[in-house]
Amino acid sequence: MEQKNIELLIEAFSNALEIPKSSVDDNLKYQGIPQWDSITHMILISEIENTFQIEIDSDEVLELNSFSKSKEILGKYNL
Amino acid sequence: MESLLEQMKKNVHSIFLDATTGKTYHLQELLLSIPKLDGKKLVFLYLGNDIRSTSIYLSFLDTDHATVLLSESLDTSLKENLESEYRPTIIFDCKRDHIDGFESKTVPSDAFQTSIFIGDHTPTTVHSNCKVLLSTSGTTGSPKFVKLSEENLLQNARSICNYLPIIKDDVTPLNLPLYYSYGLSVLHSNAINGGTIVCGLPDILQKEFWNQMESFGFTSIAGVPYIYEMLRRIGFLKKEHPQLRYITQAGGNLSQNIKKEFNTYCLEHHIHFYVMYGQTEATARISYVPPHLLEDKITSIGIPIENGRLSLDKETGELLYKGPNVFGGYSEKRMDLNKWEHIEFLRTGDLAERDEDGFYYIKGRLKRFVKIFGNRVNLDEIERYLKSSLNIALVACVGIEDKFILISHCEGHIKDEQIKSGLFDKFKIHQTSIKIQQIEEMPLTNNGKINYKKITEDFK
Incomplete structure (x- = not known):
């Protein structure tokens, strides 16, 4: 991913999970912190979709379960 | 039995x-x-x-x-x-x-x-x-x-x-x-x-x-x-x-x-x-x-x-x-x-x-509450909390179709983040479930109470 897009992705995570940008790193996993639960996961998905103007495939909603995985998935959208 | x-x-x-x-x-x-x-x-x-x-x-x-x-x-x-x-x-x-x-x-x-x-x-x-x-x-x-x-x-x-x-x-x-x-x-x-x-x-x-x-x-x-x-x-x-x-x-x-x-x-x-x-x-x-x-x-x-x-x-x-x-x-x-x-x-x-x-x-609903993510949230309780914690004189909370809570107030100095972080800490309400609007004048009913109906209608 381009650095500019990684910045945007970090911002999307930070907004959706209500955590500081500095906490968004490759260790961040679904349910790894209390703030990333099933409710905020759905918020995160729409935040990412709005940020990049893409539509995330239904199977990928489940696959996107860590910050590093999200970069991998967004790679498929040529970002 | x-x-x-x-x-x-x-x-x-x-x-x-x-x-x-x-x-x-x-x-x-x-x-x-x-x-x-x-x-x-x-x-x-x-x-x-x-x-x-x-x-x-x-x-x-x-x-x-x-x-x-x-x-x-x-x-x-x-x-x-x-x-x-x-x-x-x-x-x-x-x-x-x-x-x-x-x-x-x-x-x-x-x-x-x-x-x-x-x-x-x-x-x-x-x-x-x-x-x-x-x-x-x-x-x-x-x-x-x-x-x-x-x-x-x-x-x-x-x-x-x-x-x-x-x-x-x-x-x-x-x-x-x-x-x-x-x-x-x-x-x-x-x-x-x-x-x-x-x-x-x-x-x-x-x-x-x-x-x-x-x-x-x-x-x-x-x-x-x-x-x-x-x-x-x-x-x-x-x-x-x-x-x-x-x-x-x-x-x-x-x-x-x-x-x-x-x-x-x-x-x-x-x-x-x-x-x-x-x-x-x-x-x-x-x-x-x-x-x-x-x-x-x-x-x-x-x-x-x-x-x-x-x-x-x-x-x-x-x-x-x-x-x-x-x-x-x-x-x-x-x-x-x-x-x-x-x-x-x-x-x-x-x-x-x-x-x-x-x-x-x-x-x-007769009672003033909303259901956000399956949980009941009492709107009057939120109002009381915002009034005391942020010292707001007039604040009105209404639920919009169980999707989010609309908070209306007239205080220019209060930042949206203060309200959102307060509600998250106290009630665990996510910021995307909250919309905040600053209005010039609080709509009131004839007997001086907050006119929730008008706030809801104006928003739509």
Whole structure:
């Protein structure tokens, strides 16, 4: 991913999970912190979709379960 | 009177499956020998969805004690606040190694070891009818509990078994928390009439849940509206679920278009779709729509469950419920536990209408609250909090279609972030569920009260 897009992705995570940008790193996993639960996961998905103007495939909603995985998935959208 | 647990013991088909290990247990194996204490004591159980939580809950159901069911993931400070208010004698909490003033005791069992905390302070007096106490507000740590009796639990479980097609071949996932009345009702009704009950599942947003759904062959799923929204988003309706016999929805109003999509899918796949209505104050369930009539009655909350009766307040149109599952009042502090109110009619706070077939429809709310992600949020409480914590003179909170809370105020110096972070810390309300508008003048009614109707209309 381009650095500019990684910045945007970090911002999307930070907004959706209500955590500081500095906490968004490759260790961040679904349910790894209390703030990333099933409710905020759905918020995160729409935040990412709005940020990049893409539509995330239904199977990928489940696959996107860590910050590093999200970069991998967004790679498929040529970002 | 026969107890709920005795009813469960009579079900020879009941098996509890631990999804994390694949091991199965009979009810008897899950019943731990709780140390004998004189008299009825107050017990706090901080529960998760693991087999041990189910085991400890069922074990206390087998005693005379009154148990308060709470989430194990509550912040420690919230747990301590509740404990200092209510002073329970026994606490079960896997998240803490030590609690001041309590001694840890191992509870032996054939299945697995666990421990509970026992305190030696003067016990809290609890009314003999109080059996299970539940919170209505989810995970905010509010001390307001709904008092339920053994009779409430048993009667509601029986009524549910009367309309849901629960059978001995079922494989039922406990995918809702036990401290939530709907989740607890799934355990109760299936333990007395069903077959295999699956504990220790990951949530539905993890692939592992769907692998287990396939390998164990879940025959039902229970969900509140946001779970249905998730199911739809993750492609549930695009796939086949051959083992699934029925699904249930409660805990608030599901958008009509999503409800219709699920109904169409279920009709095509011979799955029964039960849309239901209830309140913790009625133990869980009040009414349901028979699946074959759902297409015609898509916006209805249905007809009352067995032994329950619905009626409308002649003056206000408020929906009233009468039945053996109506609670014995709220408890907001320690002294309230020693009281039990006889409540003939439960005032639901919902405004309703009835059609010529006897089906009820919710038309609005009398009480000022919204349901966000299945949890009840009291709008007046939020207003009071914002007024005192941020020193706002006039602030108005209204719910917009259970989607978000609209907060209107006239203070130029207050930042949106202050309000959002305050509400998240205090009520665990996510910022995307809050919209804030600064207005020049607060709309008031003729008698000087905030005109909520106008605020809502102006916003739309």
